[in-house]
Amino acid sequence: MPLLTSLTETVTDPGDAVRIGAVGLGREQLLAAATAVADRVAGAKAVAIEATADARTVTGIVGCLLAGVPVVPVPPDSGDTERAHILRDGGADLVLDPQTIDLGAKGTGSHPDPAPDRIALILYTSGTTGAPKGVPVTHAAIAAGLDSLAQAWDWTPDDTLVHGLPIFHVHGLVLGVLGPLRHGSRLVHTVRPKPTEYARAAVEQQGSLFFGVPTVWSRVAADLASATALRRARLLVSGSAPLPAPVFGRVEELTGHRPVERYGMTETLITVSSRADGERRPGLVGVPLSGVRTRLVDDEGCPLPHDGEAVGELQVHGPTVFGGYLGRPDANASAFTPDGWFRTGDVATIHPDGWHRIVGRASTDLIKSGGYRIGAGEIEDVLLALAGVREAAVVGVPDDDLGERIVAFVVGEGLTAQPVIDHVARQLSVHKRPREVVFLPELPRNAMGKVVKQLLG
Template identity: 80%
Template sequence: MPLLTSLTDPAASDGIALTVGEVSLGREQLRAAAGAVADRVAGARAVAVEATADARTVTAIVGCLLAGVPVVPVPPDSGDTERAHILRDSGAEQILRAEDVVLTARGTGTHAVPAGDATALVLYTSGTTGAPKGVPVTHASIIAGLDALADAWDWTPADTLVHGLPIFHVHGLVLGVLGPLRHGSPLVHTVRPRPEAYAKAVEQGGSLFFGVPTVWSRITAQPDAARALGAARLLVSGSAPLPVPVFGRLQELSGHRPVERYGMTETLITVSTRADGERVPGLVGVPVKGARTRLTDDTGAFLPHDGEAVGELQVHGPTVFSGYLNRPDANATAFTPDGWFRTGDVATIDSGGRHRIVGRASTDLIKSGGYRIGAGEIEDVLLALAGVREVAVVGVPDDDLGERIRAFVVGDGVSAQQVIEHVATRLSVHKRPRDVVFVPGLPRNAMGKVVKQQLR
């Protein structure tokens, strides 16, 4: 079955396929214009697309997919070094920009449906541990992932998806652009995820809204915008943990308990709260259809799913990639001997299969005084302290403890001693920060994730 069924199915009805900013494209117009792109790129080894939030950019991506040519999304704000690395490493033979696409063009429509194991996208990781690594994602993996989310979220053609996320990552591109084009739900892309734009999209029939925690935090800071979202069907948060206070404020203002989910570039979305399931702050749900998960300790021993044991999360299933592009060294350590992908994230899983993501093993699992401590648990507690707006917790070397807990805090009217005591009285004493550093802001990447390497 083709990936973009709402465009390739002859029985699919016409109508608005997507709106990006002020530009709307019907399904027939998108199919025709993308067909012209397909004619242009057919046979290329790979094509890079400068991933601006523009209807012409979406058309370029769709055209490459229709032609069976791998798409390499390039962040529009990438620097010269990053851009050169992506183009060289991916083997892209062309680069398409929005101005290269003519929305009134018409293609021949003669391209064969790509095989399921053909590469659809080459996405690049954030590069926090070196140069970004290329992740080939197949048509079959995307189909499996999107169909699993349709099952989990009751996603149908009756929905209108709204978001303003970048379209060079899994969240904004795979879920946020290819998802509606597969399931037949119109897309409204707000160009930027401003609270007022999300509120306005409700008037355009928006029912399913995607955002990262920063987006939801800013929306709750504008109560009228948050209340407007009460008319939506489902709010989905991902790409980083949603702070518990933001979850609560969003529920208070909009009436919605947001759905949280977990995934990676290498795995797509493997765990999610279900639309018909219990939504608990801090939990990202259960494995989606086809996905399996497990926890291991430092020795590789399997850990119990008791909600307490903290271990490395490993995943297996049809959405998991087969290996990094041109990186046999990374592939050698990315998978277990029995073929499970090592996410590098630490988590707990309870007896009901519900997952709590503690964070990255490299930055969020703190080993202090013989204890294994999750930074995320401490951060959630501190965000409930009056005066704390943002917080990031890391472990730093300590001659006595191995690592000691340091909290970076953005806030007003709160002292270091209050921060320490707040944690000590609500969690185990050994989880209290030993150091508190007040900062004007936290370093974040394009998806709103805190870049803890810069803090360390």
């Protein structure tokens, strides 16, 4: 079955299939213009395209997929060095400027469906531990991932998906653009993920399914009018970073919805999620999707119990997991276990009923202090529940005595360090209290709203 099933097989054209900002495209128009792009790029090794939130960009990406040509989305805010690396490493022999794409064009070529194992996208990791690594993602992996999410979220052609996320990552591109074109739901992209734009789409476009990162939902929770408008929605989905429990609670209070959380990576797509027809637990991301298996291991690779307490590295196996980094045999050797499981580099706990809590990255969110293994996320949740705290990030820094000492970086008003430390000590074990509190005007974040902890400490 072709990846973009709804686009290529839908006969009727009821209206806008895709609306990005003020520009709307029906399925017939999008297919015709994308086919013209496919005619243009057919035979290319790979095509790079600046992934701006624009109808022409989406048309260009779709055209490449129809032609079976791998797409290398380039973040529009990438610097010269990062951009040059992506273009060189991704092997693109053609750079497609969205400004040259004609939305009124009609292609004449006939392009066979790409093989399932054909590379669809070459996405790039965030590069927090070196130069960004290329992640080839196949048509089959994307199809499997989107189909499992349709099952988990009751995602149907009757939905109108609304989001304003960047379209060069899994969340905004794979889920947020290719998902509607596979499942037949309308897409309304607000260009920027502003609460007021989400509210407008809920009212004017009958938005039913909304995607956002925690920063988006935090801002929605601070905007009463916008949050109230989202009561019209069917489902709110949060991802790309843990949703703080206080934000979860405030969103539920104002919108009437308990957000669905999910977990995934560029290398694996989405692997774990709560369900539309099931419970949602603040601080937990759900259970494995169809076909996905997960396990926890300790530093030596030995299995850990799924008891909700043991903290270990999360490893995954399933149809959405990639086959290896582009041209990086060194990275591939350490990324997979001898029995073929992907080492996510994330630390987690798994409850006896299969529910997962993502503690964070092993490199920054698992703190080893005084002989204890401590998850930064647990402390961050407690900090965010303290009056006056707007944002919080916790890291471990080298310490001659403890190995690592806990440092909390806090954004807020009317706070001093000792009451913050005492608050954590009262709520959690004393050994989990911060030894130091640093107050900042804001936390450093990347394009997806994730805190860049490498810039802290």
